[in-house]
Amino acid sequence: MQTIPVNIYDKEGIENTEATLEKVLERAQDLNIRQVVVATTTGQTALACADSMPGMDIIGVTMHAVDSDVYVNRHGEKVLAKDPSIMEEARRKGVKFYTGVHPLRGAVTNALKDAFNGYSAHDVIAETLMKLFSTGTKVAVECTLMAADAGYLDMQNDIIAIGGYRGGADTALVLKPAYSYRLFEMKVREIICFPRAAQK
Numbered sequence: 167m168q169t170i171p172v173n174i175y176d177k178e179g180i181e182n183t184e185a186t187l188e189k190v191l192e193r194a195q196d197l198n199i200r201q202v203v204v205a206t207t208t209g210q211t212a213l214a215c216a217d218s219m220p221g222m223d224i225i226g227v228t229m230h231a232v233d234s235d236v237y238v239n240r241h242g243e244k245v246l247a248k249d250p251s252i253m254e255e256a257r258r259k260g261v262k263f264y265t266g267v268h269p270l271r272g273a274v275t276n277a278l279k280d281a282f283n284g285y286s287a288h289d290v291i292a293e294t295l296m297k298l299f300s301t302g303t304k305v306a307v308e309c310t311l312m313a314a315d316a317g318y319l320d321m322q323n324d325i326i327a328i329g330g331y332r333g334g335a336d337t338a339l340v341l342k343p344a345y346s347y348r349l350f351e352m353k354v355r356e357i358i359c360f361p362r363a364a365q366k
Contacts, residue, residue: 173359178300180334183211186359187218190326190338193358194222197340201325203227203313204335205305209253209263211335215328216259225318226256227309228265264316269346270295270308291349300361302337305329311346319343324355336361 173189175182190202201223206212212226228248253263270292295304306329313319321343329337338359344352 170356172357175336175359175361178302178331178336178361180330180332180336182336182359182361183214183330183334186328186330186335186338187215189359190215190328191219191222193338193340193356194219194326197324199324199326199340201225201319201323202328203306203309203319203325204328205302205309205330206263207333208249209256209261210249210333211328211330212261212263213252213256213259214335216256216261220259224261225313226253226261226263227312228263230265230268262318264313264318266312266316268308269311269315269349270304300329300337301331302329302335302361303339305331306337306339306341307352310341310343310352311349314343314345321345326358331361 173185175185193199194202202215202219203225204212204215204227206226207229209226209228212224215224215226257263270288292304292308295307306327309329310319310325310327314321319325324340325343327339327341328335336359339354340356340358342353342355
C-alpha cells in the first residue's frame with residue numbers, strides 16, 4: 167500500500183499559497199484529477215491556480231454577494247469583496263466563477279443567529295471543521311458543496327478542493343463531492359496539505 171505524506175504548515179495563512187498549489191498540481195497529476203475547486207475572495211487565488219495549473223478545470227468559488235465592495239470579516243478586518251479586473255484575467259485563463267449561498271455559514275441561518283443570538287446545526291458543523299481541523303478545511307468543504315449545488319462538478323469523480331485563511335490557500339483535500347442536501351455522502355479521500363492547529 168502506498169503511503170502519501172501530508173504536508174503540514176507551521177501556521178495558517180497566505181504564505182502557504184504557492185506551496186499548496188504546487189502540491190495540488192502534483193497530486194492531481196498522480197490521481198488523474200481534472201477538477202479543482204478553489205475558494206477565492208478577490209479572485210487572486212483562483213488566478214494563481216490558473217497560472218500554476220493550465221488545462222485544469224478550475225472553479226473559483228467566491229464569498230456570497232454583499233451590498234458593498236468591502237466587507238468586515240469575523241476578525242473585524244476590512245476586506246475587498248471582489249476585484250473585477252483580477253477575476254476577468256482569471257476567466258480569460260479558463261476559471262469559472264460561482265457566487266452563491268454559503269451552506270454552512272450564510273443566508274437565513276446567519277440572519278436568525280444575528281436576530282436571536284442562537285446557533286444552528288449548520289453553525290455546529292462549520293465550527294467543528296474550523297476548530298478541530300482548520301479554517302481552510304471548512305472553506306474547502308463548503309466551496310465544494312456550493313460548486314456541486316451549482317452544477318459545476320462531475321459528481322462521479324473525485325475533485326481537489328482548496329481553502330485557506332485570510333486571503334490565501336493553506337489547505338487542500340481530495341474529496342468525493344456531494345450536494346448540500348447529501349452532505350454526509352461527501353468523503354475526504356486525502357489531506358494533501360494542512361496547517362498545524364493553532365495553540366490556544
